[in-house]
Amino acid sequence: MRKLWKNRPMWIALIAIVLLVVLAGFTANGSGAKDGLFRTALSPVAAFLHTAESEVADFFVRVFTPSEISEENARLRETVLLQEQKLALLDETEKENARLSELLNFTEANPNLRFVTASVIGRDSNPYIDTITLNAGSRSGVTEKMAVITPDGVVGRVSEVGPNWCRVKTMCDDKMRISVMVQRTRDEGMLGGRCESDGELVGTYLYYLPGKADVRTGDTIRTSGIGGFFPKGLYVGTVIEVNEEGKGTHDAIVSMDIDFLHLEEALIVVGVDEAIG
Amino acid sequence: MKRRLLLIPAALAALFLDAFVLPALSSNGIRPLFTLSLAMAATAVTAVQDGMLIAIFGGLFTDLFCNPYLGLSAAAYLVAVVITYGFVRKNEQRRALLLLFALIGAVAAELIIFVFSLAIGARFDAHRLLSATLPSIILEAILTYPLAALYRSREKGNTLYK
Numbered sequence: 001m002r003k004l005w006k007n008r009p010m011w012i013a014l015i016a017i018v019l020l021v022v023l024a025g026f027t028a029n030g031s032g033a034k035d036g037l038f039r040t041a042l043s044p045v046a047a048f049l050h051t052a053e054s055e056v057a058d059f060f061v062r063v064f065t066p067s068e069i070s071e072e073n074a075r076l077r078e079t080v081l082l083q084e085q086k087l088a089l090l091d092e093t094e095k096e097n098a099r100l101s102e103l104l105n106f107t108e109a110n111p112n113l114r115f116v117t118a119s120v121i122g123r124d125s126n127p128y129i130d131t132i133t134l135n136a137g138s139r140s141g142v143t144e145k146m147a148v149i150t151p152d153g154v155v156g157r158v159s160e161v162g163p164n165w166c167r168v169k170t171m172c173d174d175k176m177r178i179s180v181m182v183q184r185t186r187d188e189g190m191l192g193g194r195c196e197s198d199g200e201l202v203g204t205y206l207y208y209l210p211g212k213a214d215v216r217t218g219d220t221i222r223t224s225g226i227g228g229f230f231p232k233g234l235y236v237g238t239v240i241e242v243n244e245e246g247k248g249t250h251d252a253i254v255s256m257d258i259d260f261l262h263l264e265e266a267l268i269v270v271g272v273d274e275a276i277g
Numbered sequence: 278m279k280r281r282l283l284l285i286p287a288a289l290a291a292l293f294l295d296a297f298v299l300p301a302l303s304s305n306g307i308r309p310l311f312t313l314s315l316a317m318a319a320t321a322v323t324a325v326q327d328g329m330l331i332a333i334f335g336g337l338f339t340d341l342f343c344n345p346y347l348g349l350s351a352a353a354y355l356v357a358v359v360i361t362y363g364f365v366r367k368n369e370q371r372r373a374l375l376l377l378f379a380l381i382g383a384v385a386a387e388l389i390i391f392v393f394s395l396a397i398g399a400r401f402d403a404h405r406l407l408s409a410t411l412p413s414i415i416l417e418a419i420l421t422y423p424l425a426a427l428y429r430s431r432e433k434g435n436t437l438y439k
Binding site: 009010012013014016017019020021022023024025027 | 340
């Protein structure tokens with residue numbers, strides 16, 4: 001008995017546990033009227049504590065949340081940036097795909113020509129020298145004076161070649177001349193040089209047409225094949241102005257469809273298969 | 278006696294944290310019972326009476342403010358206190374084991390609440406048990422350790438668990 005008494009706190013605890021569990025069971029059955037009274041009596045205290053709680057909780061939320069929000073913001077910003085980059089890349093890929101498809105269609109439509117596809121990797125900043133640099137060179141079989149074209153027309157001629165690059169003198173260069181013909185009349189002439197109006201490129205000049213040549217606005221100009229560098233029949237542009245009185249100067253102005261400022265890919269004609277053609 | 282009376286405000290402060298502050302900060306249902314940790318820490322450091330006082334006052338007030346079953350938390354805390362005391366009394370010189378004892382006490386307390394809830398018709402939710410209750414138990418045990426250290430620093434020369 002004395003030993004049991006020695007563990008008095010434990011006994012009290014055990015009895016308290018039993019009583020408390022019974023009390024819990026009692027209130028769980030919904031018959032705790034006194035419990036209800038207790039709660040009613042304590043409700044003002046609870047209301048006060050709730051008010052204090054919201055203040056304390058707000059304090060902790062203020063202490064802990066801003067860093068979470070800023071972290072989340074940083075994460076979201078990063079995600080948005082990533083998505084924007086992906087979208088831009090997708091857009092760029094779509095555009096490139098369209099351009100390359102066009103080039104492919106063009107090469108398929110000209111099976112007698114052998115091409116090397118190249119991207120523009122540089123443009124001369126000098127406004128008087130109209131050249132562009134492509135990312136294909138002697139390793140790809142590119143040599144000087146080869147024709148550079150796009151489905152929209154003739155770009156120019158290779159003027160300098162490196163192992164993996166080449167420089168192309170465009171049709172807008174003042175020293176550039178290629179042999180062309182008027183498709184409708186088959187009259188031949190020379191084409192080249194930059195024609196500007198109010199500082200804007202409007203086309204290139206057509207020279208040396210025969211005296212009786214009947215050239216009209218809207219006539220299509222194609223390469224004549226004379227000289228051997230440009231295959232015959234490649235589209236060059238359309239006549240937009242005929243010089244009626246010009247003697248010793250140009251005979252007409254030819255508009256080109258190529259946007260030299262935004263040209264991104266081009267085809268270098270590296271060979272012509274006569275058998276197919 | 279006067280020293281023990283001071284435990285009541287401590288229990289009320291713990292209740293305030295349990296009932297009002299921690300729920301606002303809890304995430305994923307993880308809510309360590311601060312009062313339980315305090316009761317176990319008091320039991321481990323001084324005497325079982327201290328732990329009992331905190332368990333009964335803290336538990337009853339928690340139930341009054343937060344739980345529909347008056348007495349359940351107090352009973353659960355008391356069970357944890359008794360178990361902690363039982364272990365601590367036999368290992369008085371091994372302070373490092375406090376974490377383990379607190380863990381056992383916390384498991385017992387949560388078990389009482391869990392079994393009682395099942396008994397009155399609560400639905401068994403294994404996911405909640407693993408994702409919320411189990412981390413809460415671990416936190417309660419871990420919390421006991423610094424609370425015991427704090428208590429010990431205030432109870433110089435009067436500690437059961439030196």
